Amino acid sequence: MSVAIDVDAGFLNGIRKIADEFAAVNADDVDRKARFPVEALDALRADGALSALIPTELGGGGISFEAVAAACFELGRRCGSSAMVYAMHQIQIACMTRHLADAPWFEAYLRDVARDQRLIASVTSEVGTGGDLGRSNAAVTPSRDGNATFEKQAPTVSYGLYADDLFTTLRRTPDAEPGDQVIVLTHKDQMTLEQTGTWDPLGMRGTSSPGFVVRAEFSTDQVLPTPFPIVAGESMVPVSHLLWSHLWLGIATDAFDRARAFVRASAKQRPDQVPPTAQRLSHLMSELSLLRAEVNSALRDFTEASATPDRERLSTMASILRFNNLKIAASEQAPRVCQGAMAIGGIVGYKNDTPFSVGRHLRDTMSAPLMIANERIHERNALLLLIAKDV
Amino acid sequence: MDPESGMGERVRHIILQHGRLPTDIQALEDHADLYQAGMTSHASVNLMLALEAEFDIEFPDAMLKRSVFQSVASITDALERLQVSAA
Ligand SMILES: Cc1cc2nc3c(=O)[nH]c(=O)nc-3n(C[C@H](O)[C@H](O)[C@H](O)COP(=O)(O)OP(=O)(O)OC[C@H]3O[C@@H](n4cnc5c(N)ncnc54)[C@H](O)[C@@H]3O)c2cc1C
16 A cells, blocks of 8 residues: 555656656747647656556556546646647546456557557547537448448547647447447548648647547457447546546646736735735635646545446446536636636736746637537536436 | 336337437337437436326436436336336
8 A cells, every 4th residue: 555655656756757847848839839848748658647647567657546537637737738638538438448358459558658658648528419429421341351441530638740640430330320339449540631620729739739640550459349338438438528627627727826926026016015916816716726626526525436346336326426426517617717827827827927927828729628528517417406316 | 008018108108208218219129228319418307307207206316327228118117116107
């Protein structure tokens, strides 16, 4: 137990150092140029952080999920885009490590990830189905030699051009229904990516997420044996919501810290008076603590539910509702905190080139409600509420 | 008709009405996977509500899982565990 805690602590020290020395110093340039945060990702690779979640038996770091969530928070405090890239990669890793049963190809693959620090991007959304994770158009299509192919029209693939591998949702066969999905891991040298658009968004600019037509030819071993709906319910959805929320909390925390630095600077100029902004800072602290409480309690709930036999609790409706609520609450609260920080700093918060700037924070967190549209999640919740008993 | 097949028929009828399957339910085996046959998660909730109404029961949360509504057989089994009689 204490060994595991030491390993986690050592990992997090390394992450904080990378966040300060590589993510923070490049964050504005990454944002301005909408470029991939190559410095932070190189440093994370050099540190072995891309395989943190992989068990030590497979050559990985054996780091706890809680520590990886904390890493997303720490990176988020310094560069939202670097944190998002790291979080998305870990989501893919979690989907594999949690569903390895009868998947020898994937065990060998995770060893490769650990050895070579391969970076994995995800292709779940699709032209035509939008953010509906539970339906695909593109299908695994048998080809000659017992191999398979697919072609998927992907509207948004973060760091698609920088990833070593893609994790793609597809219909099981060309005849399968849209909800009969599997997930497939393919390597760069098995694919062509035809870019279909540009990436010049409001925030999360460093995620480098244009659209692509992805074409691949691969061995059928590269299809994860567990059906995708189970992977999604027990892992991809809750893990995404948790890791995203942690980094949104990180961004909001840094916005709060910048507003606090601004209030302290004004207090030092007139030590005999409490600046009027101090009271607004107190209001903002309440908003931030609500966000932190939701994120922290969701992590505890997930850890407990993951430990139930067969992760039984994670497949209940109460659990689906719980992690959907986390996503909705955190994605709405994080930009609210950033906006509050901007109101405190006034013009120096609004300008992009002061120590109190929070424009990037606000823009980055504004992507949160639409990364899987909240209205889509509300629609699903509304349906589940008709039948769920304990919520 | 023995009671079990009677229950199976009632379950099939409700799936026909609410499962919104693109395939013919009568052509499916008792153990065939309804999700693979095209039942969406949305339709599965409608099916749960319809089963609760038809058999005048409430599925406890522990039963509201994908695996329980995966096939005619698993649904019949769940109803039996709730001690619904086919009469
Ligand atoms: C920074 C960033 C990075 C991303 N990276 C990736 C990636 O790497 N891989 C990937 O696959 N995807 C990625 N995405 C896409 C993301 O996961 C979502 O799929 C996408 O943002 C949803 O797009 P949409 O708004 O067109 O979709 P939709 O969900 O189709 O929503 C369109 C509109 O319809 C509304 N709407 C949808 N459903 C309902 C409903 N039921 N009731 C009422 N209104 C509804 C929404 O509110 C929205 O206004 C990324 C998105 C962002 C912002």
